[in-house]
Amino acid sequence: MTQPVAPEVTAVGDRPAGPPDASLRPRRARAGRRGESLAAYGFLAPNLVLLVLFVAVPLLWALWISLQATDGFGTGVFVGAxxxxxxxxxxxxxxxxxxxxxxxxxxxxxxxxxxxxxxxxxxxxxxxxxxxxxxxxxxxxxxxxxxxxxxxxxxxxxxxxxxxxxxxxxxxxxxxxxxxxxxxxxxxxxxxxxxxxxxxxxxxxxxxxxxxxxxxxxxxxxxxxxxxxxxxxxxxxxxxxxxxxxxxxxxxxxxxxxxxxxxxxxxxxxxxxxxxxxxxxxxxxxxxxxxxxxxxxxxxxxxxxxxxxxxxxxxxxxxx
Missing domain, CATH: 1.10.3720.10 (MetI-like)
Known part of the structure; x- marks a missing residue:
């Protein structure tokens, strides 16, 4: 005659172990996506920094200079368009x-x-x-x-x-x-x-x-x-x-x-x-x-x- 199997207990008590709580799955999925996003931004960060320093900043600076009257010496004077x-x-x-x-x-x-x-x-x-x-x-x-x-x-x-x-x-x-x-x-x-x-x-x-x-x-x-x-x-x-x-x-x-x-x-x-x-x-x-x-x-x-x-x-x- 088969003996009944005792339920497995957890390390913190005598509650039977079972599948993880369904309410935790969306939270874990969001945490996983957040981790992937952080990793992606980490890999992109060096290129983004270089893009900002050597492309975006010079472009904005050139646009600002184009609105000034300059002679190559001293500070330019804002003249608009x-x-x-x-x-x-x-x-x-x-x-x-x-x-x-x-x-x-x-x-x-x-x-x-x-x-x-x-x-x-x-x-x-x-x-x-x-x-x-x-x-x-x-x-x-x-x-x-x-x-x-x-x-x-x-x-x-x-x-x-x-x-x-x-x-x-x-x-x-x-x-x-x-x-x-x-x-x-x-x-x-x-x-x-x-x-x-x-x-x-x-x-x-x-x-x-x-x-x-x-x-x-x-x-x-x-x-x-x-x-x-x-x-x-x-x-x-x-x-x-x-x-x-x-x-x-x-x-x-x-x-x-x-x-x-x-x-x-x-x-x-x-x-x-x-x-x-x-x-x-x-x-x-x-x-x-x-x-x-x-x-x-x-x-x-x-x-x-x-x-x-x-x-x-x-x-x-x-x-x-």
Whole structure:
């Protein structure tokens, strides 16, 4: 005959042990979530501190300076929106806006298009593709100033390599420094040489994730090379295109080193962009308040273009 089993007692009394009180479960769940939140904030804290110190504080400080009249010496005088009113009436500022917009409109699609074309070629069975990849990626290891100095060696009117080659074949020299359109074209060409490798690298990584079965199925259906590129490659690298569009636009709005070293914004403001014009006002004429106002406008323009592209892009979340 089975003997009855005595109930288990707890350490604090003779009450039978049982399942934990149901009323304690929500409390323990809240404590667990609180602990996870604290741990997450602990990991995020160093980045948040750096973000506040090196992004938020400088932005707020620049906004405050843009509301002052300064001469580089002593304390600025609060003038409200006077600097922004000056911007609206400044012809050189609007010339810089036009140049920056044109530079962005040229560099962004050309760098992305050339990068995608190079990535497609180097993703296939191209002979010595490793060498070509290295040659295209090599400019990424060079700073913007060094790139611009190389550009000066190539496009110098007196001793440049390019004009020397043109003279050798009987063609006239091109005024790369003294002619406005030619100077602007030289800046664009040097920038493309510098940026195509980065675009190619991102596109090449995106192409690695496109399944070969998609191309095989399209080939069996009779699609030619252009149709496979148009209807498979381009849509499948949509997220990479969205990323590169944002990065190229931001870089183009913030370009400084290439323009400053190659042309200094000349001739006659033909290559002046917003950052070089802000530099001129902030460090040459010592009008920091006006330069800060240019920087704030540049930030707002960049945010506006990025927001519009974010809202209108249909490929940023495309996956295979």
């Amino acid at each position: 006077d600097n922004y009113v000056r911007l609206a009436e400044d012809g050189r500022f609007w010339r810089a806006v036009v140049n920056t917009t044109l530079y962005t409109a040229l560099v962004t699609p050309l760098a992305m298009g050339l990068g995608l074309g190079a990535a497609v070629l180097l993703d296939g069975a191209l002979p010595a593709r490793g060498l070509f990849r290295s040659v295209l990626i090599l400019p990424m290891a060079v700073s913007g100033v060094a790139t611009a100095l190389i550009g000066v060696l190539v496009f110098d009117e007196n001793s440049g390599v390019l004009d020397g080659l043109l003279r050798a074949v009987g063609l006239p020299d091109v005024p790369w420094q003294s002619g406005g359109p030619a100077a602007f074209a030289s800046v664009v060409l040097v920038t493309l040489w510098w940026r195509v490798g980065f675009n190619m690298l991102v596109y090449l990584a995106a192409l690695q994730g496109v399944g070969a079965h998609l191309y095989e199925a399209a080939t069996l259906d009779g699609a030619n090379a252009w149709q496979r590129f148009r209807h498979i490659t381009v849509p499948m690298v949509g997220p990479a295109s969205f990323f590169l569009m944002i990065m190229n636009v931001i870089y183009s709005f913030q370009v400084f080193d290439v323009v400053f070293v190659m042309t200094g914004g000349g001739p006659q403001d033909a290559t002046s962009v917003l950052v070089t014009y802000a530099y001129e006002n902030g460090f040459v004429t010592r009008d920091q308040g006006y330069a800060a106002a240019i920087g704030v406008v540049l930030l707002l323009l960049t945010l506006a273009v990025t927001a519009v592209h974010w809202r209108t892009s249909r490929t940023r979340d495309v996956t295979e």
